[in-house]
Amino acid sequence: MIRRTARRSIALTTLICTALGVGGLVAASATTSPAVGAEAASHAGPPSARCHVTPPHSNAGATPPPFRCHVDSAYDAEILADSPSxxxxxxxxxxxxEPDLSGSDLDGHYTAGPGTTTLPNGDAAAVFDGESQYFEVGDAPELSPATTGEFTLEAWMRPDTLQFPNDQSSGYVHWMGKGTPGEHEYVARMYSYDNTEGRPNRISGYSFNLDGGLGAGSYFQDPVSAGDWIHYVLVINAEVKSAEFPNGYTKIYRDGVLRDQDDLSIRGNVIVPERGGAPFRVGTRDFGSFFEGAVGKVAVYDVELPADRIAAHHEAMTP
Structure with a gap:
């Protein structure tokens, strides 16, 4: 796989991190004032076996910033044990x-300055204003279901409103996904409470043909409270077929539990994943709508993540 060689760099980086020590990393001093708070903790102090070094990036001729050390939490370790792409x-x-902790070097950047909040385990997460803020990673084969025919998308989401001010179409927001006109691939969607389809706060995920139109997908529709965290997992599998799902399927999980599974077709139209050139975004997909709320711990896999591992991920956040 494309990502296998790149991921070996994690082990090498960890060895370098351990060997260099604090001074070699040019990290913040371990005597930093407690007023700096937990946010600085992932960049200071001696590296450990769970240290991921983010190398400096700068324009030619500019003084590069110092190396940064992200120390994995117990939740991060649980995710990385399943080799995400x-x-x-x-x-x-x-x-x-934002560094890619998998070793695939798919680092991303934020636009318009999203804020920071905390997940149920105390780890930091990004919070988006629902107006213009988002996170973006450039197109890569690791981000496309077409690469292996199997794909799992995972994140923690926290809607901070039930009626999104910048929704689209019948009244929903695309809060994560990969797709632009002519290059549609997949999307994570949440409906506003009031919408023209009678789907109050439905949360769903869809796979598309590149030219768009209707997508095949799965959903759950439960009572939702603003400010509550939800563990979201979408599976797209075009490889495993059966009499019940002759074209493959999508699945969706909420809080570690499978809620829905559907054939990879819609009204007779079969969905065949193909790779487009659109970037991957969080907070929006293609600027047609913007999510007001928080998102943390986003992972993608080039396999269908087993149900027991999805449940384990949820438990790792909420023991």
């Missing part, structure tokens, strides 16, 4: 950039 903790919105 890409993994963003979504904890660095204050810096404007």
């Amino acid at each position: 890409a993994y963003w903790a979504m904890s660095e919105s204050a810096t404007g950039a």
Whole structure:
């Protein structure tokens, strides 16, 4: 796989991190004032076996910033144990950039300065204003279901309103996904409470043909409270077929539990995943709508993540 060689860099980076020590990392001093708070904790102090170094990036001729050390939480370790194709903790919105902790080097950047909040376990997450803020990673094969025919998208989401001010179409927001006109791939969607389809706060996920139109997808529709965290997992599998799901299927999980599974077709139209060139975004997909709320711990996998591992991820956040 494309990502396998790149991921070996995690082990090498960890060894370098351990060997260099605090001074070699040019990290913040371990004697930093407690007033700096938990946000600085992932960039200071001695590196450990769970240290991911983010190398400096700068324009030619400019003084590069120091190396940064993200120390994995117990939740991060649980995710990384399942070898994601890409993994963003979504904890660095204050810096404007977010490292890919998987080793695939798919680092992303934030636009318009999203804020920071905390997940149920105390880890940091990005919070979006629902107007113009988003996170973006450039197109890569690791981000496309077409690469292997199997794909899992995972995140923690927290809607901070039940009626989104910048929704689209019948009254929904695309809060995460990959797709632009002519290059549609997949999307995570949440409906406003009031919408023209009678789907109050439905949360769903869809796979599309590149030319768009109707997508095949799965959903759950439960009572939702603003400010509550939801563990969201979408599966797209075009490889495993059966009499019940002759074209493959989509699945959706809420809080570690499978809620829906559907054939990879819609009204007789079969969905065949193909790779487009659109970037992957969080907070919006293609600027048609913007999510007001928080998102953390975004991971993608080039396999269908087993149900027991999805449940384990949920339990790792909420023991």
